[in-house]
Amino acid sequence: MKVYSKTDIGLQREENQDTVWAEMLGENACAAVLCDGMGGERSGGLASQMAVDIISKRIKESFSDMMNRNSVRNLLITAVIAANSIVYETAQKEADRSVMGTTCVAAIVFGGCAYIVNVGDSRAYHLFTSDEDECIRQITRDHSHVRELIERGEITEEEAKTHPKRNKITRAIGADSNVTPDYFELDISDGDKLLLCSDGLTSYGDDMDILDICFEVPCEELADALVRYANNNGGHDNVSVVIVDV
Numbered sequence: 001m002k003v004y005s006k007t008d009i010g011l012q013r014e015e016n017q018d019t020v021w022a023e024m025l026g027e028n029a030c031a032a033v034l035c036d037g038m039g040g041e042r043s044g045g046l047a048s049q050m051a052v053d054i055i056s057k058r059i060k061e062s063f064s065d066m067m068n069r070n071s072v073r074n075l076l077i078t079a080v081i082a083a084n085s086i087v088y089e090t091a092q093k094e095a096d097r098s099v100m101g102t103t104c105v106a107a108i109v110f111g112g113c114a115y116i117v118n119v120g121d122s123r124a125y126h127l128f129t130s131d132e133d134e135c136i137r138q139i140t141r142d143h144s145h146v147r148e149l150i151e152r153g154e155i156t157e158e159e160a161k162t163h164p165k166r167n168k169i170t171r172a173i174g175a176d177s178n179v180t181p182d183y184f185e186l187d188i189s190d191g192d193k194l195l196l197c198s199d200g201l202t203s204y205g206d207d208m209d210i211l212d213i214c215f216e217v218p219c220e221e222l223a224d225a226l227v228r229y230a231n232n233n234g235g236h237d238n239v240s241v242v243i244v245d246v
Contacts, residue, residue: 011235087174
């Protein structure tokens, strides 16, 4: 198992408000946290950095490959809740940071399973082969205004890509005093990949293009290739990726 990551400012932003951490926790275990901040005057960057620092610290201090599934679930969820409390309290104390928050997608992978939490519209994808076909499946569900419109049948997936409120998220770390992250468990096999990414990749790209890149490019070059793909599509936003090669 190996893990790779990259974050890039993109071509049209003055600040990178994304923060990424990815690390091996042992020979056959790894973890990653990816956050995409929101807020002006560097508030978004501060929120994402704080969230990554808090969540990664808790993982490094508490993770053991002897943990059962329930223990891993509790570790990830409580880490996100702790990050939310601190980011929210920081925003409340400083009037100029009243708009301050961040998305988050985080994962621990070991023992043939990926444990994933998310808040906001940063995503996790599972890439795998089935009957010799290359497949991509979104694991997380976006907490966004356009996702709600899609699920109500008011707009299509294609219309969501250009919707004027496509960047409006409905859940974020630091936005409210309490947050409920979504949680997922995924069986993962040798040869599979787990991709975590910010919307700087997915909002301006296509899942099938991402699938092709992930199976055509060597894993050690994949993070660079995905960032280059986003920038070639305009580089409208910061873009961050983590790839776990199982």
